[in-house]
Amino acid sequence: MMLNMVQALNQAMHQEMERDPSVLVLGEDIGVDGGVFRLTEGLLEKFGKERVIDTPLAESAIVGASIGMAAAGLRPIAEIQFMGFIYLAMNQLISHAARLRNRSRGRFTVPIVIRTPYGAGVKALEHHSESSESLFCQIPGLKVVVPSTPYDAKGLLIASIRDDDPVIFLEPTKLYRAGRQEVPEEPYEVPLGRAKTVREGEGVTIVAWGAMIPVVEQAAEMVARDGIFPEVIDLRTLAPLDRESVLESVKRTGRLLIVHEAPKTCGLGSEIAAFVAEKGMFQLEAPIMRITGQDITVPLAKGEDYYYPSPERVTLGIKKIMES
């Protein structure tokens, strides 16, 4: 079936709720309204308000209640309406969701999924364009997942729901309806913690995720005319990181370019650059390069293009790293 990312994610939730009665969804406007992006459409009609819970407007309680549900054996999927509002739930995520397994030495686990739309590129209001993924990648105990295609979205969400640890599932808003792809009708898992090589190439490895994947792919098309064929890796899971795949590729190509839309300083690119420097320094033929959002607040609509990495910017970066 040809589905866009919204439809693929919606199908994943339908199928997992059918399969496992311990799965339920909660969040703001996710029931009657079907979610502000319609991700949860049809769930209320099918599973009833006991399993599709429209909550009061309270992010900390949405995540906190999910943790309590998990303690009692459920596997809730909580929606935070936009990533810009997840900060209100940070204490629950960092102080409890991430640590209960360790604090209780395994007696209590937190098999919850926190879904949230994230990222810029859609000229949205303030707080609606955040990409704060690296905040979560530093928290031991959390997993962070970002799909870039409808196929991966469905498989990664199903894997996240079945995973026994808390997963922050980031959905690139820009890709929600960016295109359709053949998505199998039956449920399937795309394993967490494994990157995917979306384009095989040579001379340079580009590591990216989420909405930067189509940007990088476009750039790769553009430089192909100049005889440059970059290898492109979609991380898909940001924590735990698939270091092995990145290293293997970089050792082969000799160059590393990291592209992310989050601000540069302490963005996940810093960690990727660091471990490649630690483990693959002598295979590098050029300094590692990062193309990222700047260390500024994401601009509103009129200024967003200054911030958001474009295919042209990535193209320039590729040419520069190939020359060095």
Next chain:
Amino acid sequence: MTEDMFQVLAENGRVAPEREPKLPSPDLQKLYSLMATTRAADLKALKLQRQGRMGTFAPSLGHEACQVGSAFALQPKDWVFPYFRDLGTYITLGLPLKNYYLYWMGNEEGMRIPAGLNIFTVSVPVGSQLPHAVGCAMALRYRKEEAAVVAYFGDGATSEGDFNEALNFAGVFRTANVFICFNNQYAISTPVRQQTAAKTIAQKAGAFGFDGVRADGNDVLAMYTLAKEALEKARSGGGPTLIEAFTYRMGNHTTSDDASRYRMEAEVRDWSRRDPIERFRLYLKDKGLWDESFEERVQKEAEDLINKAVEEAENTPPPRPEDFFIHTYKEMTPELNDQLAELQDLLKGAPK
């Protein structure tokens, strides 16, 4: 004591007969023994801390009635979400005392709550356990289990966002929660009048659309009675209740605190006259359920239990390096494997 506070036993131990719960004599003696054990175990913890055998902890001195009285009304199927001043609650519910000492000695193993006990782990960030309790109650309802879920917290927690978010959820979803606030007059140094302009903590429940009641927190029978009523109401679908236990923190906030910096000795002396154990002893004596030999037996049993627990805790081997790594995720990640190997190599080479 103010009039709007539910009380069964006056400070002199005199009972209000119309409010006296119908508890059989062995239960009354059990309540006494649980409170006495709590106090002895708490004082032992303080000694251990002063001797450097235990780390910082929050003493429960003065909270024996509100902890034991409310926990005594719980059934095994009910759930409890504690905060960090709950020794009497643990003792009443049967968490091995060894676990308590072990955890505050700095070993996570102490918080491995034994299977079958529906007690959640300690929650140090103030008030953050309240949403968990609400989620747990939502889950129990979904699974059609008629059980109640208690959350314990102090007066300081009522200023936190999580208190307000959780109680609001509880009101909206009419969950089977009982929120028990130990209003012990201080959040470290901040007196309750600087925590809220509301006349009582209990009245805050009104804003969330359910009942708030206030008990004399130094009266174990008052605590038992109100908790029992609220728990029965919760289990039978009657919705949540907020119970304010009006009490006093006789000790420091934690062993790192010095309460003499912010409160008057006279105030502490005044409250020491309302001691919860003393009061209950007078009541039992009146009923012929307490005498010197009973007291001796209770103290001896407490001492044996405590000594055994301390011994077990101190004889528990320290955590192995891998314990921290294997409990971070269900499965070790490649990076954690590498980091553990590095640590183990380092330890192997460490000078003895």
